[in-house]
Amino acid sequence: MRADRAGYKKNKLGWIPDEWDVVELGDVIEFLTGLPFSSEKFKDNGIRLLRCANIKRGNTDWSENITQHWEKLTPELKQYEMLSGDIVIAMDGSLVGRSFARLTEKDIPSLLVQRVARVRSSSVDMGYLKETICSTYFTRYCDAVKTVTAIPHISPKDIRSYTIPLPPLAEQQKIADILCAVDEKIEAIDAEIAETEQLKKGLMQKLLTEGIGHTEFKDTKLGSIPVDWEVKKFKDETAILTCGVAATPKYVEEDIGIPFLSAQNVRNGKVVLDKYKFITKELHQELTKNHKPVKGDILYSRVGAKFGEAGVVEHDFEFSVYVSLTHIRVKESSDPYFIKSLLNSNFVKRMAYNSVYQGAGVPNLNVKVVREFKLAFPPLPEQKKIAAILTSVDDKIEILQQKRAENETLKKGLMQKLLTGEMRVRV
Numbered sequence: 001m002r003a004d005r006a007g008y009k010k011n012k013l014g015w016i017p018d019e020w021d022v023v024e025l026g027d028v029i030e031f032l033t034g035l036p037f038s039s040e041k042f043k044d045n046g047i048r049l050l051r052c053a054n055i056k057r058g059n060t061d062w063s064e065n066i067t068q069h070w071e072k073l074t075p076e077l078k079q080y081e082m083l084s085g086d087i088v089i090a091m092d093g094s095l096v097g098r099s100f101a102r103l104t105e106k107d108i109p110s111l112l113v114q115r116v117a118r119v120r121s122s123s124v125d126m127g128y129l130k131e132t133i134c135s136t137y138f139t140r141y142c143d144a145v146k147t148v149t150a151i152p153h154i155s156p157k158d159i160r161s162y163t164i165p166l167p168p169l170a171e172q173q174k175i176a177d178i179l180c181a182v183d184e185k186i187e188a189i190d191a192e193i194a195e196t197e198q199l200k201k202g203l204m205q206k207l208l209t210e211g212i213g214h215t216e217f218k219d220t221k222l223g224s225i226p227v228d229w230e231v232k233k234f235k236d237e238t239a240i241l242t243c244g245v246a247a248t249p250k251y252v253e254e255d256i257g258i259p260f261l262s263a264q265n266v267r268n269g270k271v272v273l274d275k276y277k278f279i280t281k282e283l284h285q286e287l288t289k290n291h292k293p294v295k296g297d298i299l300y301s302r303v304g305a306k307f308g309e310a311g312v313v314e315h316d317f318e319f320s321v322y323v324s325l326t327h328i329r330v331k332e333s334s335d336p337y338f339i340k341s342l343l344n345s346n347f348v349k350r351m352a353y354n355s356v357y358q359g360a361g362v363p364n365l366n367v368k369v370v371r372e373f374k375l376a377f378p379p380l381p382e383q384k385k386i387a388a389i390l391t392s393v394d395d396k397i398e399i400l401q402q403k404r405a406e407n408e409t410l411k412k413g414l415m416q417k418l419l420t421g422e423m424r425v426r427v
Contacts, residue, residue, distance in 0.1 A: 197397060267306070284320045
C-alpha cells in the first residue's frame with residue numbers, strides 16, 4: 001500500500017484506515033482461565049468439562065473418549081460456567097495458537113478447565129473478535145511467544161498483549177457477517193462430507209460381505225458370504241506382493257531423479273503425489289528390474305502410525321517405492337479398485353492392527369503376514385460392480401473436499417483484506 005494513500009494511517013500493525021484504532025486484547029476483553037478440577041472426581045455423566053482436548057481448529061469436539069464430567073454446578077463454580085457465544089482458546093498443546101472455538105448452544109452446559117482461556121467482550125463484536133483470533137496473524141504471534149517445552153504453552157499475559165486492529169463497531173459486525181457466511185458454507189460442506197463418509201462406511205460393510213443382489217449364502221470361517229464367493233489367501237490373488245527397498249538411498253535433485261514414494265504418499269484411499277523425494281535413474285532401474293510399478297498397481301502402507309492404507313496408482317509415470325510401502329499387483333481374476341477397498345475395509349484394518357509388529361515403537365506390517373490374510377473374493381464381474389459403486393462415493397467426497405478447500409482459500413483472502421482494512425465494507 002502506498003505511503004501517501006488518502007484515508008489510511010501507519011502504525012505498528014502497518015497501514016489501517018484512519019478511523020480504526022489499535023488495541024491490546026487485554027484492554028477490550030474479559031479474560032478468565034479455568035479451574036484445576038481433580039481428575040479423581042471425574043464422573044461418567046453430569047456437567048461437561050471444557051478442556052484443551054475438546055477444542056479443535058475453530059470447533060469443539062465432545063467425543064466420548066475425550067470428554068470428562070463433573071457431578072453438578074455449585075455456587076462456587078458459577079464463574080466457570082460457559083455461555084453460548086464465549087470464545088475459548090487452548091493454552092497448552094501442539095496446536096497452541098490454532099485451537100480455538102466460539103461456543104454455541106450445543107456446547108452448553110459446560111465448565112471451564114485449567115489451561116483453557118475464556119474471552120468475552122462488551123465493547124467489541126464477538127464475531128469480529130473470533131475472526132481476529134482465528135487469523136493467521138494470531139497463529140504467527142503464538143508461534144513467536146509460546147514456550148517451547150515438552151508441552152508448548154502460551155500464557156494469559158501473552159494473550160492479553162496480542163494487538164488487533166479495531167474498526168468502528170458497525171464495521172466490525174459487517175466484517176464478521178461476511179466471514180461468518182463463508183464459515184457457514186464450510187460447515188455445510190463438512191456436514192455433507194461426514195454424511196457421505198458415513199454412507200460409504202455402510203456401503204463397504206454391506207457390499208464387501210453380502211455383495212449385490214444375492215439370496216443364497218454359505219457359512220465360512222469369515223462368516224456368511226454369497227455361495228459363489230471364494231475364501232482365499234491374499235497371495236493367491238496377487239501377481240506381485242513385495243515391499244520397497246529397506247536402505248535409505250542417496251537423494252538427488254528433481255531434474256535428474258526419479259520419484260521415490262513412501263507411506264506418506266498413501267492417504268485416505270488415494271495415492272497422493274504432493275510430496276516425495278528423488279533417487280538416481282541407475283538406482284531406480286536396479287530396484288525395479290524384477291517388478292516395475294505401473295499404473296493400476298496398488299500401494300499399501302506398512303510402516304508408521306498410518307499403516308494399513310491402500311491406494312491405486314492412477315498416473316502412468318516412473319517411480320520406485322521405499323520400505324514403508326508394499327507394492328501389490330493383482331492377478332487378472334481380480335479388480336485393483338475392489339482389492340483397494342477390501343484392504344481399506346474395517347475387517348482388514350482390524351486384521352492388520354492385530355498382526356502389526358511394534359518394533360522400536362514403530363508399527364510394522366510384515367509382507368509375509370499380508371500374504372496370508374484370508375479374504376472373501378467375489379467373481380471378477382461383481383468385483384467391478386462393487387468397485388464402481390464405492391469409487392462413485394469416493395469421487396463425491398473428493399469433489400466436496402475440493403469445494404471445501406476453495407472456500408478455505410476464499411476465506412483466507414477475505415481475512416487478509418478485511419481484517420487490515422485493505423478492503424472496506426459498506427455500513
